[in-house]
Amino acid sequence: MLTNFFTDPRTILLGAITGLIFGFLLHRGGVTRYHVIVGQFLFRDHMVLKTMLTAIIVSSVGIYAMLGLGMIKGLHLKTAELGMNAAGGLIFGVGMVLLGYCPGTALAAVGQSSRDAMVGVLGALVGAAVYAEAFPSIHRMLVPLGNLGEVTLADISPVSPWVFIVVLAILTVGLFVCLEQRAAKLVVG
Amino acid sequence: MNQPPMGLWRRAWWSLYAIGTGIGLLSWATFLFIDKSPGTSTLLVGAAGTALCTAEAEHVAERMHYPKEYGTKVGGFKPVFDWQMSLHLTLIAGAFSEVRLSRSLRSEAVPGLWAARFGASRVKRLLAALAGGFILLFGARMAGGCTSGYGISGGLQLAVWNWILFVTTFISGIATAFALFGRVPASAPSTDNRLES
Numbered sequence: 599m600l601t602n603f604f605t606d607p608r609t610i611l612l613g614a615i616t617g618l619i620f621g622f623l624l625h626r627g628g629v630t631r632y633h634v635i636v637g638q639f640l641f642r643d644h645m646v647l648k649t650m651l652t653a654i655i656v657s658s659v660g661i662y663a664m665l666g667l668g669m670i671k672g673l674h675l676k677t678a679e680l681g682m683n684a685a686g687g688l689i690f691g692v693g694m695v696l697l698g699y700c701p702g703t704a705l706a707a708v709g710q711s712s713r714d715a716m717v718g719v720l721g722a723l724v725g726a727a728v729y730a731e732a733f734p735s736i737h738r739m740l741v742p743l744g745n746l747g748e749v750t751l752a753d754i755s756p757v758s759p760w761v762f763i764v765v766l767a768i769l770t771v772g773l774f775v776c777l778e779q780r781a782a783k784l785v786v787g
Numbered sequence: 788m789n790q791p792p793m794g795l796w797r798r799a800w801w802s803l804y805a806i807g808t809g810i811g812l813l814s815w816a817t818f819l820f821i822d823k824s825p826g827t828s829t830l831l832v833g834a835a836g837t838a839l840c841t842a843e844a845e846h847v848a849e850r851m852h853y854p855k856e857y858g859t860k861v862g863g864f865k866p867v868f869d870w871q872m873s874l875h876l877t878l879i880a881g882a883f884s885e886v887r888l889s890r891s892l893r894s895e896a897v898p899g900l901w902a903a904r905f906g907a908s909r910v911k912r913l914l915a916a917l918a919g920g921f922i923l924l925f926g927a928r929m930a931g932g933c934t935s936g937y938g939i940s941g942g943l944q945l946a947v948w949n950w951i952l953f954v955t956t957f958i959s960g961i962a963t964a965f966a967l968f969g970r971v972p973a974s975a976p977s978t979d980n981r982l983e984s
Contacts, residue, residue, distance in 0.1 A: 612820055613873035619813055620874070621881025626889070627806035630882060632898035639957070639964035642973050645803050652807025657814040658945065670818050676931045678948035686930025687955025693926055694956065695963040697919030698898060701927060704920070705875055709882025713896055713909075714916035721920025728921070729928040736929060750945040762945050774804075 624706040631707075632698035632714070639695060644777050651770045658763050675750065681743030682736075697721075903971045930955075 604610065624630055627649050637643030664670045694700055697718040699707050704722070707715035729736075752759035897912045905911055930952050 610873040612817075613871065614877040616813060616817055617874035617877030618881040618884070620810065621878035621883075622885045623806050623809045623813070623881075624878075625882040625885040627803055629803075629806075633900045636900055636964050636968060639960040640968060641961075648803035649807045649810070652804050653810035653814070656808050656811025660811065660815040661818055664815070664819060673946075675946050676948050678946070678951065679931070680951065683930050683948045683951040684955045686926045686928070687952040688959040689922060689926030690930055690952070691926075691956040691959030691961075692963045693919050693921070693923030695919075695960055695967065697916050697923050698901075701923065702878070704923075705878045706882035709879040710886050714898070714912055717913045718916040718920035718923070721917040722924035725921035725924035726928060729925045733928075740929075746947055749947050751947055751950065752945055754947060759945055 620702070621706045621709055624703055625710060630699065630703045630710060630712075630715075635698050635700070635703065636695055639691075648774065648777070651773070655763070655767050655770055658759075658766075662759055662763060673750070675748040677748055678746040679741055679744070680746070681740030685740060693725075900968060900971060904968055 627645070628634060629645055629649055634643055634645050638646040661670070661673070665673070697704065697714070699715055699718060701722060704715045704718050708719060746754065750759065751762050896909050897907050901912055901915075905915075931948055
Protein backbone atom coordinates (compact mmCIF):
# COMPACT_ATOMS: atom_id res chain seq x y z
CA MET A 599 0.00 0.00 0.00
CA LEU A 600 0.96 3.60 -0.27
CA THR A 601 2.86 4.78 2.73
CA ASN A 602 3.57 8.44 2.00
CA PHE A 603 0.27 9.80 0.81
CA PHE A 604 0.92 13.52 1.31
CA THR A 605 3.91 15.48 0.15
CA ASP A 606 5.30 18.32 2.30
CA PRO A 607 2.90 21.13 3.29
CA ARG A 608 4.90 23.91 1.57
CA THR A 609 4.65 22.16 -1.79
CA ILE A 610 0.94 21.50 -1.28
CA LEU A 611 0.35 25.14 -0.41
CA LEU A 612 2.30 26.46 -3.40
CA GLY A 613 0.49 23.98 -5.65
CA ALA A 614 -2.83 25.16 -4.27
CA ILE A 615 -2.04 28.82 -4.92
CA THR A 616 -0.88 27.98 -8.45
CA GLY A 617 -4.06 26.04 -9.14
CA LEU A 618 -6.30 28.76 -7.78
CA ILE A 619 -4.74 31.40 -10.02
CA PHE A 620 -4.57 29.07 -13.03
CA GLY A 621 -8.23 28.09 -12.76
CA PHE A 622 -9.25 31.69 -12.25
CA LEU A 623 -7.30 32.86 -15.30
CA LEU A 624 -8.58 30.06 -17.54
CA HIS A 625 -12.15 30.88 -16.67
CA ARG A 626 -11.64 34.64 -16.85
CA GLY A 627 -10.13 34.17 -20.30
CA GLY A 628 -13.23 32.28 -21.40
CA VAL A 629 -11.27 29.32 -22.76
CA THR A 630 -13.35 26.86 -20.75
CA ARG A 631 -16.17 26.85 -23.27
CA TYR A 632 -17.01 24.25 -25.86
CA HIS A 633 -17.50 26.68 -28.74
CA VAL A 634 -14.22 28.42 -27.96
CA ILE A 635 -12.11 25.23 -28.05
CA VAL A 636 -13.86 23.74 -31.07
CA GLY A 637 -14.05 27.19 -32.69
CA GLN A 638 -10.26 27.33 -32.64
CA PHE A 639 -9.99 24.16 -34.71
CA LEU A 640 -12.62 25.56 -37.10
CA PHE A 641 -10.62 28.84 -37.36
CA ARG A 642 -13.69 30.76 -36.24
CA ASP A 643 -12.24 31.97 -33.00
CA HIS A 644 -8.59 32.30 -32.02
CA MET A 645 -8.89 32.68 -28.26
CA VAL A 646 -7.02 29.44 -27.56
CA LEU A 647 -4.02 30.34 -29.71
CA LYS A 648 -3.88 33.88 -28.32
CA THR A 649 -3.79 32.59 -24.76
CA MET A 650 -1.39 29.71 -25.35
CA LEU A 651 1.12 31.53 -27.53
CA THR A 652 1.23 34.55 -25.20
CA ALA A 653 1.81 32.22 -22.25
CA ILE A 654 4.55 30.34 -24.11
CA ILE A 655 6.43 33.51 -25.12
CA VAL A 656 6.19 35.17 -21.69
CA SER A 657 7.23 32.04 -19.85
CA SER A 658 10.05 31.05 -22.20
CA VAL A 659 11.68 34.47 -21.82
CA GLY A 660 11.48 34.18 -18.03
CA ILE A 661 12.57 30.57 -17.74
CA TYR A 662 15.55 30.89 -20.07
CA ALA A 663 16.57 34.15 -18.35
CA MET A 664 16.39 32.49 -14.92
CA LEU A 665 18.30 29.51 -16.29
CA GLY A 666 21.00 31.84 -17.66
CA LEU A 667 21.25 33.64 -14.33
CA GLY A 668 21.48 30.35 -12.48
CA MET A 669 18.28 31.02 -10.54
CA ILE A 670 16.80 27.63 -11.46
CA LYS A 671 18.57 24.30 -11.61
CA GLY A 672 17.41 23.17 -15.00
CA LEU A 673 14.54 22.44 -17.33
CA HIS A 674 11.92 19.74 -16.90
CA LEU A 675 11.96 18.04 -20.24
CA LYS A 676 10.27 14.88 -21.37
CA THR A 677 11.71 12.40 -23.82
CA ALA A 678 10.97 13.11 -27.47
CA GLU A 679 9.71 9.71 -28.62
CA LEU A 680 8.62 10.56 -32.13
CA GLY A 681 6.12 7.73 -32.72
CA MET A 682 4.51 8.05 -29.29
CA ASN A 683 4.33 11.85 -29.47
CA ALA A 684 2.87 11.95 -32.96
CA ALA A 685 0.35 9.11 -32.54
CA GLY A 686 -0.66 10.44 -29.12
CA GLY A 687 -1.14 13.94 -30.51
CA LEU A 688 -3.40 12.64 -33.28
CA ILE A 689 -5.57 10.75 -30.77
CA PHE A 690 -5.56 13.70 -28.35
CA GLY A 691 -6.95 16.06 -31.01
CA VAL A 692 -9.97 13.81 -31.64
CA GLY A 693 -10.69 13.64 -27.91
CA MET A 694 -10.31 17.37 -27.48
CA VAL A 695 -12.97 18.11 -30.10
CA LEU A 696 -15.39 15.42 -28.85
CA LEU A 697 -15.09 16.51 -25.23
CA GLY A 698 -14.59 20.18 -26.01
CA TYR A 699 -11.92 20.67 -23.38
CA CYS A 700 -8.32 19.72 -22.77
CA PRO A 701 -7.56 18.12 -19.39
CA GLY A 702 -6.79 21.44 -17.65
CA THR A 703 -9.77 23.36 -19.01
CA ALA A 704 -12.02 20.36 -18.30
CA LEU A 705 -11.23 20.72 -14.60
CA ALA A 706 -11.83 24.47 -14.81
CA ALA A 707 -15.15 23.73 -16.54
CA VAL A 708 -16.07 21.43 -13.65
CA GLY A 709 -15.75 24.61 -11.57
CA GLN A 710 -18.37 26.29 -13.76
CA SER A 711 -20.51 23.18 -13.17
CA SER A 712 -20.58 21.98 -16.77
CA ARG A 713 -22.04 18.47 -16.67
CA ASP A 714 -20.22 17.37 -19.80
CA ALA A 715 -16.87 18.31 -18.25
CA MET A 716 -17.64 16.22 -15.16
CA VAL A 717 -18.48 13.20 -17.28
CA GLY A 718 -15.41 13.92 -19.40
CA VAL A 719 -13.11 13.83 -16.37
CA LEU A 720 -14.62 10.47 -15.46
CA GLY A 721 -13.90 9.18 -18.97
CA ALA A 722 -10.38 10.59 -18.69
CA LEU A 723 -9.70 8.63 -15.49
CA VAL A 724 -10.78 5.43 -17.22
CA GLY A 725 -8.65 6.39 -20.23
CA ALA A 726 -5.60 6.83 -18.00
CA ALA A 727 -6.16 3.46 -16.35
CA VAL A 728 -6.70 1.62 -19.66
CA TYR A 729 -3.61 3.29 -21.10
CA ALA A 730 -1.52 2.01 -18.21
CA GLU A 731 -2.68 -1.53 -19.08
CA ALA A 732 -1.88 -1.09 -22.75
CA PHE A 733 1.38 0.79 -22.17
CA PRO A 734 3.90 -2.08 -22.58
CA SER A 735 2.61 -3.20 -25.98
CA ILE A 736 2.08 0.32 -27.37
CA HIS A 737 5.52 1.34 -26.19
CA ARG A 738 7.13 -1.70 -27.82
CA MET A 739 5.41 -0.91 -31.10
CA LEU A 740 6.09 2.82 -31.35
CA VAL A 741 9.42 3.41 -29.68
CA PRO A 742 11.48 2.02 -32.59
CA LEU A 743 10.18 4.94 -34.68
CA GLY A 744 12.72 7.18 -33.03
CA ASN A 745 13.76 8.53 -29.67
CA LEU A 746 15.69 11.76 -29.47
CA GLY A 747 15.89 11.80 -25.68
CA GLU A 748 15.22 14.83 -23.52
CA VAL A 749 16.02 17.53 -26.02
CA THR A 750 14.99 21.06 -26.86
CA LEU A 751 14.81 22.61 -30.30
CA ALA A 752 18.06 24.41 -29.49
CA ASP A 753 19.79 21.13 -28.60
CA ILE A 754 19.17 19.63 -32.02
CA SER A 755 20.25 22.76 -33.91
CA PRO A 756 23.41 24.83 -33.84
CA VAL A 757 21.75 28.03 -32.59
CA SER A 758 21.02 29.47 -29.15
CA PRO A 759 17.56 29.01 -27.60
CA TRP A 760 17.17 32.78 -27.73
CA VAL A 761 17.10 32.63 -31.53
CA PHE A 762 14.06 30.35 -31.26
CA ILE A 763 12.42 32.54 -28.66
CA VAL A 764 12.91 35.74 -30.67
CA VAL A 765 11.76 34.14 -33.94
CA LEU A 766 8.74 32.60 -32.20
CA ALA A 767 7.89 35.94 -30.61
CA ILE A 768 8.10 37.78 -33.93
CA LEU A 769 5.94 35.17 -35.69
CA THR A 770 3.43 35.22 -32.86
CA VAL A 771 3.13 39.00 -32.78
CA GLY A 772 2.74 38.97 -36.56
CA LEU A 773 -0.04 36.39 -36.30
CA PHE A 774 -1.80 38.39 -33.56
CA VAL A 775 -1.63 41.60 -35.63
CA CYS A 776 -3.16 39.76 -38.62
CA LEU A 777 -5.91 38.23 -36.47
CA GLU A 778 -6.79 41.56 -34.83
CA GLN A 779 -6.85 43.40 -38.15
CA ARG A 780 -9.12 40.78 -39.68
CA ALA A 781 -11.41 40.92 -36.65
CA ALA A 782 -11.54 44.74 -36.90
CA LYS A 783 -12.46 44.53 -40.59
CA LEU A 784 -15.30 42.11 -39.83
CA VAL A 785 -16.75 44.52 -37.27
CA VAL A 786 -16.58 47.54 -39.60
CA GLY A 787 -18.34 45.67 -42.35
CA MET B 788 -28.20 39.85 -5.70
CA ASN B 789 -28.85 39.91 -9.39
CA GLN B 790 -27.59 43.36 -10.29
CA PRO B 791 -24.86 43.19 -12.93
CA PRO B 792 -21.33 42.84 -11.57
CA MET B 793 -19.40 46.09 -11.39
CA GLY B 794 -16.08 47.43 -12.60
CA LEU B 795 -13.35 45.02 -13.46
CA TRP B 796 -15.68 42.02 -13.31
CA ARG B 797 -18.26 43.62 -15.56
CA ARG B 798 -15.93 43.43 -18.53
CA ALA B 799 -16.98 40.40 -20.52
CA TRP B 800 -13.57 38.81 -20.71
CA TRP B 801 -10.16 40.11 -19.98
CA SER B 802 -7.85 40.41 -22.91
CA LEU B 803 -6.55 36.97 -23.83
CA TYR B 804 -3.09 38.53 -23.97
CA ALA B 805 -3.42 39.52 -20.33
CA ILE B 806 -4.58 36.01 -19.45
CA GLY B 807 -1.71 34.45 -21.41
CA THR B 808 0.77 36.76 -19.71
CA GLY B 809 -0.68 35.80 -16.33
CA ILE B 810 -0.26 32.10 -17.08
CA GLY B 811 3.27 32.78 -18.30
CA LEU B 812 4.19 34.61 -15.09
CA LEU B 813 2.63 31.79 -13.09
CA SER B 814 4.98 29.34 -14.77
CA TRP B 815 7.96 31.48 -13.73
CA ALA B 816 6.80 31.12 -10.17
CA THR B 817 6.36 27.35 -10.34
CA PHE B 818 9.84 26.92 -11.79
CA LEU B 819 11.36 29.26 -9.24
CA PHE B 820 9.55 28.18 -6.09
CA ILE B 821 8.61 24.56 -6.65
CA ASP B 822 11.09 23.62 -9.37
CA LYS B 823 8.29 21.93 -11.30
CA SER B 824 6.45 22.43 -14.52
CA PRO B 825 2.67 22.02 -14.56
CA GLY B 826 0.67 19.33 -16.36
CA THR B 827 -2.81 17.96 -15.84
CA SER B 828 -2.77 14.55 -17.42
CA THR B 829 -0.02 13.13 -15.20
CA LEU B 830 -2.24 13.95 -12.28
CA LEU B 831 -5.07 11.90 -13.74
CA VAL B 832 -2.73 8.93 -14.11
CA GLY B 833 -1.89 9.34 -10.45
CA ALA B 834 -5.58 9.50 -9.56
CA ALA B 835 -6.43 6.42 -11.60
CA GLY B 836 -3.45 4.61 -10.13
CA THR B 837 -4.48 5.52 -6.62
CA ALA B 838 -8.02 4.35 -7.16
CA LEU B 839 -6.78 1.04 -8.54
CA CYS B 840 -4.10 0.81 -5.89
CA THR B 841 -6.62 0.74 -3.11
CA ALA B 842 -8.21 -2.25 -4.79
CA GLU B 843 -5.22 -4.05 -6.24
CA ALA B 844 -1.88 -2.82 -4.99
CA GLU B 845 0.13 -5.60 -6.60
CA HIS B 846 -1.46 -5.01 -9.96
CA VAL B 847 -0.57 -1.33 -10.03
CA ALA B 848 2.97 -2.01 -8.91
CA GLU B 849 3.43 -4.37 -11.85
CA ARG B 850 2.26 -1.93 -14.49
CA MET B 851 5.18 -0.16 -16.08
CA HIS B 852 3.36 3.10 -16.63
CA TYR B 853 2.58 3.89 -13.00
CA PRO B 854 6.12 3.40 -11.71
CA LYS B 855 7.28 5.63 -14.57
CA GLU B 856 5.01 8.40 -13.46
CA TYR B 857 5.15 8.11 -9.74
CA GLY B 858 7.75 5.81 -8.36
CA THR B 859 8.18 2.12 -7.82
CA LYS B 860 7.20 -0.18 -5.06
CA VAL B 861 10.80 -0.96 -4.24
CA GLY B 862 12.04 2.59 -4.56
CA GLY B 863 9.01 3.90 -2.67
CA PHE B 864 5.99 5.55 -4.27
CA LYS B 865 6.08 9.28 -4.78
CA PRO B 866 3.43 10.94 -2.64
CA VAL B 867 0.03 10.76 -4.32
CA PHE B 868 -1.22 13.99 -2.84
CA ASP B 869 1.58 16.02 -4.38
CA TRP B 870 1.68 19.55 -5.70
CA GLN B 871 -0.18 18.50 -8.85
CA MET B 872 -3.08 17.04 -6.90
CA SER B 873 -3.23 20.17 -4.81
CA LEU B 874 -2.96 22.37 -7.90
CA HIS B 875 -5.80 20.65 -9.70
CA LEU B 876 -8.21 20.57 -6.82
CA THR B 877 -7.81 24.31 -6.39
CA LEU B 878 -7.95 24.81 -10.15
CA ILE B 879 -11.62 23.83 -9.90
CA ALA B 880 -12.01 26.24 -6.99
CA GLY B 881 -10.25 29.00 -8.93
CA ALA B 882 -12.63 28.67 -11.86
CA PHE B 883 -15.58 28.55 -9.46
CA SER B 884 -14.46 31.73 -7.70
CA GLU B 885 -14.26 33.49 -11.06
CA VAL B 886 -17.78 32.31 -11.83
CA ARG B 887 -19.00 33.83 -8.56
CA LEU B 888 -17.14 37.14 -9.01
CA SER B 889 -18.37 37.65 -12.55
CA ARG B 890 -21.78 36.11 -11.81
CA SER B 891 -21.62 34.17 -15.01
CA LEU B 892 -22.78 30.76 -13.84
CA ARG B 893 -24.78 29.04 -16.48
CA SER B 894 -26.24 25.60 -16.34
CA GLU B 895 -25.30 24.61 -19.83
CA ALA B 896 -26.23 21.01 -20.50
CA VAL B 897 -25.63 20.87 -24.24
CA PRO B 898 -23.34 23.45 -25.92
CA GLY B 899 -24.99 25.45 -28.74
CA LEU B 900 -22.55 24.32 -31.39
CA TRP B 901 -23.09 20.68 -30.42
CA ALA B 902 -26.87 21.09 -30.38
CA ALA B 903 -26.85 22.68 -33.84
CA ARG B 904 -25.28 19.51 -35.22
CA PHE B 905 -26.40 16.64 -33.00
CA GLY B 906 -29.60 17.92 -31.43
CA ALA B 907 -30.43 18.88 -27.87
CA SER B 908 -30.24 15.36 -26.42
CA ARG B 909 -28.45 15.48 -23.10
CA VAL B 910 -27.68 11.75 -23.09
CA LYS B 911 -26.03 11.93 -26.49
CA ARG B 912 -23.85 14.85 -25.42
CA LEU B 913 -22.80 13.21 -22.15
CA LEU B 914 -21.95 9.93 -23.88
CA ALA B 915 -19.80 11.84 -26.37
CA ALA B 916 -18.11 13.69 -23.50
CA LEU B 917 -17.39 10.40 -21.74
CA ALA B 918 -15.87 8.92 -24.89
CA GLY B 919 -14.06 12.20 -25.58
CA GLY B 920 -12.50 12.23 -22.12
CA PHE B 921 -11.37 8.64 -22.54
CA ILE B 922 -9.75 9.29 -25.94
CA LEU B 923 -8.26 12.56 -24.70
CA LEU B 924 -6.38 11.06 -21.79
CA PHE B 925 -5.38 7.93 -23.67
CA GLY B 926 -3.82 10.16 -26.33
CA ALA B 927 -2.30 12.52 -23.79
CA ARG B 928 -0.55 9.73 -21.94
CA MET B 929 0.70 8.19 -25.13
CA ALA B 930 2.07 11.53 -26.23
CA GLY B 931 3.58 12.16 -22.82
CA GLY B 932 1.49 15.10 -21.64
CA CYS B 933 -1.46 17.38 -22.28
CA THR B 934 -2.16 20.98 -23.19
CA SER B 935 -0.93 22.49 -19.92
CA GLY B 936 1.89 19.97 -19.91
CA TYR B 937 3.02 20.33 -23.47
CA GLY B 938 1.42 23.50 -24.66
CA ILE B 939 2.68 25.62 -21.87
CA SER B 940 5.35 23.71 -19.93
CA GLY B 941 6.83 22.03 -22.97
CA GLY B 942 6.39 24.97 -25.29
CA LEU B 943 8.12 27.42 -23.03
CA GLN B 944 11.12 25.13 -22.71
CA LEU B 945 11.30 24.75 -26.49
CA ALA B 946 11.06 20.98 -25.97
CA VAL B 947 11.07 18.93 -29.15
CA TRP B 948 8.35 16.52 -27.99
CA ASN B 949 6.07 19.46 -27.32
CA TRP B 950 6.25 20.88 -30.78
CA ILE B 951 5.59 17.48 -32.40
CA LEU B 952 2.48 17.30 -30.26
CA PHE B 953 1.38 20.84 -30.92
CA VAL B 954 1.39 20.15 -34.66
CA THR B 955 -0.21 16.68 -34.55
CA THR B 956 -2.93 17.81 -32.14
CA PHE B 957 -3.83 20.70 -34.39
CA ILE B 958 -3.89 18.48 -37.49
CA SER B 959 -6.25 15.95 -35.96
CA GLY B 960 -8.27 18.60 -34.10
CA ILE B 961 -8.88 20.52 -37.31
CA ALA B 962 -9.79 17.34 -39.21
CA THR B 963 -12.19 16.19 -36.50
CA ALA B 964 -13.76 19.62 -36.02
CA PHE B 965 -14.37 20.08 -39.74
CA ALA B 966 -15.71 16.53 -40.10
CA LEU B 967 -18.18 17.07 -37.25
CA PHE B 968 -19.01 20.76 -37.42
CA GLY B 969 -17.76 22.01 -40.78
CA ARG B 970 -21.31 22.51 -42.04
CA VAL B 971 -22.67 24.24 -38.99
CA PRO B 972 -22.97 27.96 -39.85
CA ALA B 973 -20.78 30.30 -37.80
CA SER B 974 -23.95 32.03 -36.62
CA ALA B 975 -25.08 28.95 -34.66
CA PRO B 976 -26.44 30.10 -31.32
CA SER B 977 -23.99 30.14 -28.49
CA THR B 978 -25.34 29.62 -25.02
CA ASP B 979 -22.93 32.09 -23.53
CA ASN B 980 -24.53 34.62 -21.29
CA ARG B 981 -21.55 36.87 -20.75
CA LEU B 982 -22.15 40.59 -21.08
CA GLU B 983 -20.60 42.01 -24.20
CA SER B 984 -17.80 44.43 -23.35
